[in-house]
Amino acid sequence: MNREKFMSELKTALSGDNYKEAIAYYDEYFDEAGVENEEKTIAELGSPKNVAALIRAQETIKQMDGDNISAKRGWRSAWITVGLVFAAPIALPLAIAIAACAVALIVSLGAVVISLIATACALAIGGIAMCI
């Protein structure tokens, strides 16, 4: 294998815009190593398929990291949903009871106010009657 064959196989293994920089990197690498070290460099880099696999493996690890994060988030929201479902039988009657208490309180307060007015009226009428 020579440099030309190595690079063409690498390009085949790493097609797409995502890997343009990888191709450029190895082109530069050969330039730096020099023509006299071409064979040695190829032997040392390994097969183009291997070189490509190393880069792809890196991408996969990165993707897996991303998946893990979203999986954790997914579990969190799942637990919130589960919690709400289990809380509903308790929370719903509780909410109804609180609402009923509030209504009862307002009604009783209203009754007290009305009775106070009624008492005031009664006293006033009683007072007028006494004067007459």
Place this chain on the structure above:
Amino acid sequence: MALQIGNNMLDMLVLAILRENDTYGYVLTQRVQSILDVSGSALYPVLRRLLQVGACATYDVPFGGRNRRYYSITTTGHELLRGYISDWNDYRDAVEQILKGGDGN
């Protein structure tokens, strides 16, 4: 060195080399290979990862009718390296403790 080298170790070494001065892929590879038995193809994935997390940046310098792509360490890279060095120190101390064979007790 016959010890297995993990990704973090390579990340740490590359960042430490870049902390000294900016350099390009080939020289970086030679430098790491002078102390570790790693393939020449092991360094590009490391650089790619470091670029993706913003730990290093690149710029091109014209050289002999082509470009040399230099890598430099970023602020994020410095932070990452500090963490790695701290982990490394802990790890090294723990290993030495075992290698000493109970001298520390």
